[in-house]
Amino acid sequence: MTLPSIGVVIVTMGTRPRELDDLLASVEKQDVPAQVVLVGNATPLTDVSADVTKIPLEENLGCPGGRNVGLKMLCDSGEVDVVIELDDDGLLIADDVFRRVQQLFAADLKLGIIGFRVADEYGHTERRWVPRLRADDPMRRGLVTAFLGGGHAFSVPMLNEIGLWPAEFFFGHEESDLAWRSLDGGWKILYEPELVLQHPKTSPARHAVYYRFTARNRVWLARRRLPAPLVPVYLGLWILLTLARIRSLSDLKAWCGGFWEGLRTSCGPRKPMKWRTVWQMTRLGRPPIL
Incomplete structure (x- = not known):
């Protein structure tokens, strides 16, 4: 089984330098190498010493717009099969996350998105961080209709087919737009709670x-x-x-x-979704009216 190559995109505004350094260190410790692209939303990235590809932007393009810059670079390179995106105040607490992502994508060619479980520093996952309506058990793995923007992985073939983030959204619901397009294109979204991104408990x-x-x-x-x-x-x-x-x-x-x-x-x-997709989302437990 051929394992896909991994790329990573992180967007920062330069306001959390300590957290960003910790995140980059946790990425460096992964047991699978990855091409890492750091995008600076209206920040020059001059204080970042990590050996990554840096793209400082003169203006703040918002989270989806900034991520698109990194995604486009990696997708156009032809050298990456899967892109992992991480919030700049997140932290990978295990060193085998990339390897497990590789294995999941290699096992299912129609897997488009893997959503990580987000947990605070005490290991607690809030209900709003679980991408399903019945969120009592954050450890329940399975196919879902949504994913968290803080930590996830995309299939590059999926992105090439359905397109990138809706940059014009700037902030909010960009995950839903991309998830709905993914499902409508016949791709799967998997919530994998064993893949953990540690993230501070904050309110949107x-x-x-x-x-x-x-x-x-x-x-x-x-x-x-x-x-x-x-x-x-x-x-x-x-x-x-x-x-x-x-x-x-x-x-x-x-x-x-x-x-x-x-x-x-x-x-x-x-481009409205097909009624078949509406029914699929309903069977997965979240019709697209909720």
Whole structure:
């Protein structure tokens, strides 16, 4: 069995130098070599001493835009079969992660994405880090409809077929867009809890643009990827859930502004998923209205 070659993409804004150094050290300790590309979102990367390919960007392209720069370099090289992407404040606590990723992709040529289990420094995995609705058991392995952006692996043939991240999203729901395109293309998404990325426990709402971009991108996602009858169902359900969850008037105002922005601005090319994909996602436990 021929094992795929590995590439790694890490995007940083230069705000977590200690964590980034630790992550790069954990990548270097892996028992399988990898081509590592470090992308600096509006940061020169001059303080990074690790022996990796560095791409400093003059402007912040957002997480998906920055990752696309690294992905394109590795995919175009023709030397990499699988790309692993890691958050710059994550940490690989085992040294055989890359080897196990190789084995999983080699065993199933239709495997498109592997989602890692994210756990804090105490080994605890929060419910929101488990990519399924029934999240009681974070150790339950299997095929899913989503993955976490913090730690995952992509098949390069899949990326060549379905395309890269939706850079225009900038922040929020870019994983859903890519996951839905992957499933619609006939690829599989595997959640593998034995592959662990240690990550500090943080709230996504810590970002100032969280509520605005979350709302805008959710509307864009529906307009781009859902069959027409499901668009109002999806958006109506999330309006109700948001009203039930948001506790701050300022946060609600930002969310409503983002929702309206998503309705009135271009969402990019529309390519709704097949009804077969809707049914497949439903059988996997997460229909694309949730």
